[in-house]
Amino acid sequence: MLILSCSSKLRLLEGTLWRGLPDILLVSGTVITINWGKPAAQEVLVDSWPKFKVILTQMCRKVSLDDSDLYTNTYTVYYRDLGASRALLASACAVNWGQTFRILGLQDGVYEVCKDIAKAKGIKLEVLRYFTYFHPDPSSTPEIWLDPAMKLSSLDVSHADLLNETWVFGGNEKSRKYLANLICHFPSVCLLDAAWHPVSWITSYPFGAMGLFYTLPQHWQCGYMGMLNNLLIKRLHTLGYPSYGCVAVENYPMQRLQEKQGFQRQPNLWYVILHNPALGKVPMLTPRPAPGTAPA
Template sequence: MLVLNCSTKLLILEKMLKSHFPESLKVFGAVMNINRGNPFQKEVVLDSWPDFKAVITRRRKEAETDNLDHYTNAYAVFYKDALAYRQLIEDHDVINWDQVFQIQGLQNELYDASKAVADPKQLTTKLTSFMAVHFSPVSSPPDTHFLTESPPRLTYLSVADADLLNRTWSRGGNEQCLRYIANLISCFPSVCVRDDKGNPVSWALTDQFATMCHGYTLPDHRRKGYSRLVALTLARKLQSRGFPSQGNVLDDNKASISLLNSVGAEFLPCRFHRLILTPAAFSGLTQ
């Protein structure tokens, strides 16, 4: 195991990961954030350098953690060899197996390789698989002709909005998610439409892997074109900073799939896999 701390080597790694798109997108996004101030206190672990076969981004060990917070306790994975990845996580110092955590990646062997190491340690492994998408370049501000009402107030999210986002996110509704969303809002780009009273009615934010997430419009404000405006504006904001504008969508989310098709988003050939791993001691305590 090797922790890559050298800023020069991290910039080299960022460039190397580009040649492995789209499978390396999650790790690439995390490494980009590390190289641009590291607001989420991440670090990179590899099996070797520079000819690595497996690379993982993780939370720094000195960072404050909550053992039930799988949102923050998240690892992104890319490997050239699934066996090398499995051997890397078998090293006890790479992953904290004593807390609830998640693993994210865009490679099909990720679940089997992770589960093979987790099972003997008596952790349950829950897999959710998504379609992975990438937004085409957005070279100019989105046209607002498609809006059904007068142009709205377009701005960004505030930490004060975290409670609303926690209550409306299908993955949320708990203390850990509330804290995680507040951290995302503080650290990364977001976009939202506000009503006349200043309340958010439609929004999207960016996670620790530079992924566009939690795109949502309140029911009373749907079919007005807000979701399209928010998605394109956030994609353009990320692209202007050099980030890939990537996202994920569940196969049965017809509304989001229709929106993505309408804006010309590319559905990638690989799928996004999110694994949530729970030690036996915490079984039944998490969502």
């Protein structure tokens, strides 16, 4: 196992990964973020170099100090050889199975392998499956229309509480901190009303995907999300990211929106494999309270 820390190797890897889209989206997005230098807190592990059979990205161990932080302790995996992925994921040097974490992958084998390893270790995992959406040609998205009643902006750290109340995985202090970090370090877009309150927003993740799509219910179907989606695709494309994201299998409005805007649903599902021993205690994976009504 090798940690790729040399910038020339990481640049070379980025070029190689582009040729493997879309299976490799999550890993390539993370490598682009590292090469972009934003923030340099993630690392890339491979089984061998330059002919790798598996790639794993993770937060640097020295940054991820909180063993119970499901949000920061995020891995992304891509494999060409299932056996190699099994060996790397099982290695204590690669994955800290004692931590709370999430592993993201776009290949069925990632979940199969994690399930086997967890069973052998007597660990219980949760898995969430999403549709993966990829835009093959972000430069072709239409011109941006802006409602004159709204101001276009980026998210600000003062909006972290609102995002935390409305995010399906939010509602706790660790998620609030994670969201504040995303807002500070990664591209985001939002629309503000006349009182400068956000009404619709999207941010992006350290692995380059677009996410946290949200419009306050009183502003649904005014075209706001479509407009912001268009804008963020263009921004991420300019920064060199592939345009992609995930949508829950039951979320037809968002699926329709993505398809209307030229995103293509991929044959691969998007797996979020959670090891969260506190799942029963932490307020997550439960319906969120309406915005503004969460307990302080």
